[in-house]
Amino acid sequence: MKKNVMLLASLVILAGLCAAQQPKPKLKVYISADMEGVWGIVHSDQTSPESPEYGPARKWMTDDVNAVIVGLFEGGATEVVVNDSHGGMRNLIADGLDPRAFLISGSPKTLSMMQGIDGTFQACLFIGYHAKAGTEAAILDHTISSSVVYSIRVNGREMPELGLNGAIAGYFNVPVIMVSGDTALCGQAKSVLGAGTVGVAVKDAVGRYAAKMLPRDDACRLLKEGAKEALLKCASVKPFVVQPPCRFELEFHTSGQAEVAWLVPGVTRADARTAVFSNGDYLEGFRLLRALIALASGR
Numbered sequence: 374m375k376k377n378v379m380l381l382a383s384l385v386i387l388a389g390l391c392a393a394q395q396p397k398p399k400l401k402v403y404i405s406a407d408m409e410g411v412w413g414i415v416h417s418d419q420t421s422p423e424s425p426e427y428g429p430a431r432k433w434m435t436d437d438v439n440a441v442i443v444g445l446f447e448g449g450a451t452e453v454v455v456n457d458s459h460g461g462m463r464n465l466i467a468d469g470l471d472p473r474a475f476l477i478s479g480s481p482k483t484l485s486m487m488q489g490i491d492g493t494f495q496a497c498l499f500i501g502y503h504a505k506a507g508t509e510a511a512i513l514d515h516t517i518s519s520s521v522v523y524s525i526r527v528n529g530r531e532m533p534e535l536g537l538n539g540a541i542a543g544y545f546n547v548p549v550i551m552v553s554g555d556t557a558l559c560g561q562a563k564s565v566l567g568a569g570t571v572g573v574a575v576k577d578a579v580g581r582y583a584a585k586m587l588p589r590d591d592a593c594r595l596l597k598e599g600a601k602e603a604l605l606k607c608a609s610v611k612p613f614v615v616q617p618p619c620r621f622e623l624e625f626h627t628s629g630q631a632e633v634a635w636l637v638p639g640v641t642r643a644d645a646r647t648a649v650f651s652n653g654d655y656l657e658g659f660r661l662l663r664a665l666i667a668l669a670s671g672r
């Protein structure tokens with residue numbers, strides 16, 4: 374009898390050791406971090422490196438992202454990759470970022486705000502994002518470029534950046550589980566990506582250049598808790614997929630900008646300001662979209 378008990382105890386210990394040696398299942402999470410939707414930011418002086426207001430705003434951006442990273446690791450993430458996604462993409466303070474996270478910094482990058490995403494990630498988050506061009510009461514509303522793009526439609530639907538980028542995540546079957554920014558941004562996330570995406574509003578815009586901020590500690594707490602909650606239920610969130618063929622309509626501010634885009638073979642005109650093209654592959658279509666916007670800049 375005693376022998377049996379000892380045998381049982383040994384088996385239990387052995388099972389425990391085996392369980393301890395089992396590698397933890399991987400839970401890779403991708404963050405695309407923009408700047409206009411970061412707490413405290415209401416003006417482009419705060420998002421432009423040449424301005425003295427840029428330094429503090431970089432820190433706020435880094436702190437917003439860090440709050441999210443803490444929530445993700447608490448929610449079970451085993452790896453977090455952060456892609457700096459604003460302007461020249463060198464905004465996050467590299468040695469101020471949570472040391473557990475990987476950072477993708479600099480530009481240009483083929484997939485731009487989504488560089489580094491692939492099918493090995495289980496979840497994606499958009500932090501510090503902003504509403505699309507032409508949104509009422511939304512801080513620094515624009516779509517990719519304030520001076521070039523009036524609107525972008527994909528398969529007939531106007532897209533904010535969160536939709537264009539969300540479709541890249543969807544291309545790799547990765548769901549967008551959380552967004553952060555102002556109230557208007559969170560509303561657009563629900564309508565484009567679906568109700569499953571958690572929205573954390575850190576500010577409520579009064580207009581394009583004014584907002585009421587949450588108290589700083591509350592904003593960081595909500596970012597952390599939102600990320601944790603979103604990751605715990607990430608399996609229930611559906612990826613946002615644009616079904617091919619993908620028809621892109623790029624409406625510029627001026628006819629001169631559109632005329633440059635029409636130089637590219639395969640790009641046709643819908644009207645004086647709008648370039649149109651289709652592609653069977655969303656990623657290729659997205660890259661052409663970015664190239665046309667770059668071509669038209671300065672026109």
Ligand SMILES: [Zn+2]
Nearest residue numbers: 407408409459
């Ligand atoms: Zn930006």
